[in-house]
Amino acid sequence: MIGDEWRPTTTSTALVVLVTLATATTLVRAIDVALPATLGAVGAVTLALAVWTAGWERRHAIGTTLNSLLALPVGVGIVAATVGTVITLSGVLFPVPSLAQLPATVIDLTARAMVVVGAVGAVFGASVAVGNVLDRESAMRTASGSLKTTILPMALGLVLVTGEILAFLESSRDIPGLGAVAGDVLRTLTTILFDPPAIRPNLTTFLLLVALALIAVRRMLAALPITELTTDSGVERAVAGVRRVLFWAIALAGLGIPIGLLTDFLLPAEQLRALLSPPVFELLTAVTTAAAVRSLAWWTIVGGGATLIIVGLLRHVVQTSADRIGATLAPYAGGAILVVVTTLVAEPVLSLSIDWVADTLPGAFGPQFREITQTVVEFYGPLAIVMTAVGVLLLVASAAATVLWLTLLTKYLEDRTAGVGIASAALFQTAAFAGVVGVSVPVLFGSLIAAVLVWDVGEFGTTLGEEVGRRAQTRRTELVHATGTLAVGGIGAAIALAVSRYSVGAITISGGTVVAGLVAVLAGLLALLVALR
Amino acid sequence: MTERVRRWGVALAGTVTLVSVGLLAAEPALFAGAAIPLAYVLFGAISRVPSGARLEASRSVAAAAPTPGDPVDVTLTVENTGETALTDVRIVDGVPSELRVVSGSPRACRSLRPGESTTVEYAVRSKRGTYAFDDPVVRVRPLAATEVATTALDAAGDTALTCANVVSEVPLADATLPRAGTLPTDSGGSGLEFHATRDYQPGDPVSRIDWRRFAKTDELTTVEYREEQAVRTVLIVDARPITRVTPEAGYPTGAELSAYAAERLLDALSRSSVVASLTAVGLADEDLVGGLDPDGLAWADPDGGAESPQANRVFDGVQSAATRDGVAADGGGLTSSRSRVNQSAEGRQPDVRDVLARLPPTAQVVVFSPLLDEWPVEVVTSLRARSYPTTVVSPDVTGGEELAQAVVGLERRLRLESVELAGATLIDWDLVDPIDIAMRQSLAELFNR
Numbered sequence: 001m002i003g004d005e006w007r008p009t010t011t012s013t014a015l016v017v018l019v020t021l022a023t024a025t026t027l028v029r030a031i032d033v034a035l036p037a038t039l040g041a042v043g044a045v046t047l048a049l050a051v052w053t054a055g056w057e058r059r060h061a062i063g064t065t066l067n068s069l070l071a072l073p074v075g076v077g078i079v080a081a082t083v084g085t086v087i088t089l090s091g092v093l094f095p096v097p098s099l100a101q102l103p104a105t106v107i108d109l110t111a112r113a114m115v116v117v118g119a120v121g122a123v124f125g126a127s128v129a130v131g132n133v134l135d136r137e138s139a140m141r142t143a144s145g146s147l148k149t150t151i152l153p154m155a156l157g158l159v160l161v162t163g164e165i166l167a168f169l170e171s172s173r174d175i176p177g178l179g180a181v182a183g184d185v186l187r188t189l190t191t192i193l194f195d196p197p198a199i200r201p202n203l204t205t206f207l208l209l210v211a212l213a214l215i216a217v218r219r220m221l222a223a224l225p226i227t228e229l230t231t232d233s234g235v236e237r238a239v240a241g242v243r244r245v246l247f248w249a250i251a252l253a254g255l256g257i258p259i260g261l262l263t264d265f266l267l268p269a270e271q272l273r274a275l276l277s278p279p280v281f282e283l284l285t286a287v288t289t290a291a292a293v294r295s296l297a298w299w300t301i302v303g304g305g306a307t308l309i310i311v312g313l314l315r316h317v318v319q320t321s322a323d324r325i326g327a328t329l330a331p332y333a334g335g336a337i338l339v340v341v342t343t344l345v346a347e348p349v350l351s352l353s354i355d356w357v358a359d360t361l362p363g364a365f366g367p368q369f370r371e372i373t374q375t376v377v378e379f380y381g382p383l384a385i386v387m388t389a390v391g392v393l394l395l396v397a398s399a400a401a402t403v404l405w406l407t408l409l410t411k412y413l414e415d416r417t418a419g420v421g422i423a424s425a426a427l428f429q430t431a432a433f434a435g436v437v438g439v440s441v442p443v444l445f446g447s448l449i450a451a452v453l454v455w456d457v458g459e460f461g462t463t464l465g466e467e468v469g470r471r472a473q474t475r476r477t478e479l480v481h482a483t484g485t486l487a488v489g490g491i492g493a494a495i496a497l498a499v500s501r502y503s504v505g506a507i508t509i510s511g512g513t514v515v516a517g518l519v520a521v522l523a524g525l526l527a528l529l530v531a532l533r
Numbered sequence: 534m535t536e537r538v539r540r541w542g543v544a545l546a547g548t549v550t551l552v553s554v555g556l557l558a559a560e561p562a563l564f565a566g567a568a569i570p571l572a573y574v575l576f577g578a579i580s581r582v583p584s585g586a587r588l589e590a591s592r593s594v595a596a597a598a599p600t601p602g603d604p605v606d607v608t609l610t611v612e613n614t615g616e617t618a619l620t621d622v623r624i625v626d627g628v629p630s631e632l633r634v635v636s637g638s639p640r641a642c643r644s645l646r647p648g649e650s651t652t653v654e655y656a657v658r659s660k661r662g663t664y665a666f667d668d669p670v671v672r673v674r675p676l677a678a679t680e681v682a683t684t685a686l687d688a689a690g691d692t693a694l695t696c697a698n699v700v701s702e703v704p705l706a707d708a709t710l711p712r713a714g715t716l717p718t719d720s721g722g723s724g725l726e727f728h729a730t731r732d733y734q735p736g737d738p739v740s741r742i743d744w745r746r747f748a749k750t751d752e753l754t755t756v757e758y759r760e761e762q763a764v765r766t767v768l769i770v771d772a773r774p775i776t777r778v779t780p781e782a783g784y785p786t787g788a789e790l791s792a793y794a795a796e797r798l799l800d801a802l803s804r805s806s807v808v809a810s811l812t813a814v815g816l817a818d819e820d821l822v823g824g825l826d827p828d829g830l831a832w833a834d835p836d837g838g839a840e841s842p843q844a845n846r847v848f849d850g851v852q853s854a855a856t857r858d859g860v861a862a863d864g865g866g867l868t869s870s871r872s873r874v875n876q877s878a879e880g881r882q883p884d885v886r887d888v889l890a891r892l893p894p895t896a897q898v899v900v901f902s903p904l905l906d907e908w909p910v911e912v913v914t915s916l917r918a919r920s921y922p923t924t925v926v927s928p929d930v931t932g933g934e935e936l937a938q939a940v941v942g943l944e945r946r947l948r949l950e951s952v953e954l955a956g957a958t959l960i961d962w963d964l965v966d967p968i969d970i971a972m973r974q975s976l977a978e979l980f981n982r
Binding site for chain 1: 540543544545546547548549550551554555558560561562563564565566567568569570571572573576620621622623625637638640641642643644653672676677678
């Protein structure tokens with residue numbers, strides 16, 4: 001039954017998952033970074049789930065929502081596996097006794113971190129291999145879904161942070177350099193717009209605000225479905241009348257602005273007072289500089305703009321099918337949910353994370369970190385920081401998905417064997433770096449065999465699933481094949497052991513040079529292989 | 534056919550990675566470890582399909598003559614007759630593309646020692662006609678799976694599945710057949726039973742003159758007998774595109790089931806010497822050998838029942854229409870096919886008047902239709918309005934749990950009711966029952982009026 005619905009066979013998939021998990025666990029245990037590695041593994045499984053949900057064809061809206069909600073744990077997992085591992089390891093490995101050991105320690109730390117990263121990648125590959133869910137389409141959907149989810153929290157976080165910075169710049173006068181200039185500009189702007197001194201009429205900005213507010217109201221009246229909601233023709237006429245009046249009011253205000261320029265900036269106050277007579281001058285000054293009126297106009301503009309956007313969206317939405325709307329809005333809805341949750345738990349999460357990092361960092365770094373963060377938190381407030389952090393985490397998740405998609409686009413990874421390919425390559429990487437860190441030789445060779453086995457069994461099961469299907473009984477053949485592969489691996493390991501044991505003198509590196517003969521032999525073998533193919 | 538497969542690229546890349554990392558990090562264990570992926574690359578490079586591999590296959594089909602819709606078990610046995618063990622033998626039996634596999638899988642993957650044999654067991658849903666199996670294809674790989682040899686085996690044993698419509702034994706032995714295709718009338722003429730006498734008119738046959746009376750009274754009188762009219766039974770098979778849907782994947786379509794029921798009834802009628810005509814509506818010109826009649830009907834007056842060439846031509850036409858226009862085999866095609874048909878074929882709905890125009894004045898009509906739209910109801914109402922004794926045989930193809938299927942089923946039940954209200958005799962053929970039960974009812978109703 002070859003059709004669109006083929007999947008890799010069960011036994012092979014189970015073998016891939018088991019071998020990958022066992023190998024990754026064994027290698028990571030040798031590093032001793034339990035918490036970041038676990039978080040990373042959870043993130044990897046979550047990314048696999050996100051890819052799976054993004055590929056749903058039938059319940060597209062639900063799939064997209066789940067995909068966008070899963071983006072945060074994915075980001076957390078990735079950051080934990082990388083930054084978290086480095087922090088944890090630096091707590092263990094630093095401070096170094098002497099400066100001479102620093103390069104070696106840095107290499108060691110990097111290698112260990114790479115082991116964790118590789119193991120996490122292997123877990124992701126194995127999870128994706130379970131349903132064979134990873135292909136170009138689902139990777140692209142995951143990436144775009146996560147990116148759309150990022151927009152809202154990121155924008156909000158940036159707005160909060162920028163708001164804090166602007167408020168700070170505006171309120172304090174004794175900051176040096178560029179901050180002072182920015183603060184001055186800000187202060188001038190807000191003063192001119194919202195709180196001008198009541199010493200003379202301020203027509204220009206007043207009329208500008210009023211005109212904008214009236215335009216907003218007029219557009220709002222046109223956009224709102226008032227006439228559609230009533231059958232009364234009187235209402236329709238009234239609305240038209242109001243709009244006409246507003247049009248003339250706007251035109252009047254617009255014409256008034258040049259006059260305002262004249263009276264505000266060209267004519268001295270005394271002359272104006274003389275021109276208008278003092279009571280009119282006082283009244284005009286009071287009205288045009290009233291903060292309340294200006295604030296009302298400002299909020300009318302903001303409210304009108306928001307209404308226009310909402311009405312426009314609704315008009316667009318009612319003309320589209322439910323599932324498409326759902327799928328389109330889902331990432332933003334997911335982002336909104338994340339924003340709400342973040343707002344609720346921002347403070348405890350922030351203090352917990354700061355505590356963990358401060359406790360894990362070595363030596364004097366911990367208290368220093370705590371001091372710095374305390375100042376930062378006091379300045380920006382926990383919500384702004386956590387919201388921005390959530391945005392960054394989501395961005396990391398989107399970046400991971402995008403990299404995945406790009407890798408699939410380059411066809412270095414085939415769609416059909418993407419999962420096992422990732423698992424196998426990641427295991428190879430893990431084993432290689434574990435070798436650098438210095439795990440025992442049997443573990444190292446075992447992991448190398450496992451890496452090849454995962455690829456071999458996974459590819460075999462995929463081909464089998466394509467050609468024969470899951471309904472046929474294939475277990476015996478699969479086990480025979482896996483046993484054969486293991487046996488070959490055993491022979492290879494025996495050779496490797498023999499090489500490493502009996503020719504230690506030959507390949508032991510002395511002063512950075514390797515016995516050239518061995519390299520030549522290896523190069524020759526590779527050349528032979530290329531020729532054989 | 535043998536081809537190489539490149540599947541050890543990962544191992545090769547691993548070898549290079551390990552060597553480089555081993556050199557960079559000055560780690561002898563890693564350097565030595567490069568031997569492991571290298572071993573795989575070498576293994577893959579030298580691995581070949583054994584040259585002496587030989588396989589033999591034989592196939593057996595369980596049922597000799599199944600009825601349409603029955604599952605039929607098929608067993609394919611493959612034996613390794615060569616000298617070497619084959620670790621990876623993939624077998625795909627050549628199931629006819631028209632038949633659907635309903636249980637098991639016609640594909641398998643086995644490891645076979647020399648002399649060992651394996652069986653592939655599956656069941657297909659039978660359809661009317663003879664379907665030839667293709668040769669099973671086998672694919673052999675060595676343990677490293679770097680080479681693929683594909684070949685088709687000559688399968689011994691059964692090579693075709695034949696599903697005959699007409700069964701050999703008489704299925705309707707106990708059906709009541711009071712009259713052999715005639716209907717008593719109240720007019721005089723030639724016949725067997727005395728009806729009346731009248732004055733002789735020139736030209737009356739001499740054998741009909743009442744000579745006794747002539748001897749007594751010297752008057753010429755003519756005897757009239759009750760005239761017997763032959764009743765024609767007309768079978769109308771509804772094969773319009775809308776009826777070409779299946780209750781579940783692989784099952785015969787409504788049109789095919791209707792034709793099948795008509796074929797069985799036609800056979801039974803011909804055994805009972807009833808004169809019958811057969812027509813199918815809704816066929817396209819290309820479905821029928823020789824094309825449709827000018828009025829768009831496929832009409833046949835077969836002599837010799839369902840096996841006559843004329844009848845076969847019509848049934849084959851229905852079959853080919855159903856195959857051509859069959860629903861995608863995903864089972865849920867009922868509603869999608871409906872909408873598709875409604876869009877494309879709305880314009881060429883056959884005219885009820887064409888059917889009525891063809892009917893002989895004295896006829897009993899049996900309409901075979903799954904009743905998926907209003908057309909058959911219209912036909913039956915028109916027939917009843919002209920006092921034709923009418924029977925409707927309706928195979929129920931509206932099974933299924935989905936909402937759309939439930940709606941279609943409900944509509945069909947409403948149509949059944951309106952058909953019955955119009956005065957037709959109704960036979961609702963639930964596909965769970967064998968067709969003989971429905972047929973028995975059909976015949977009893979048809980002749981017991």
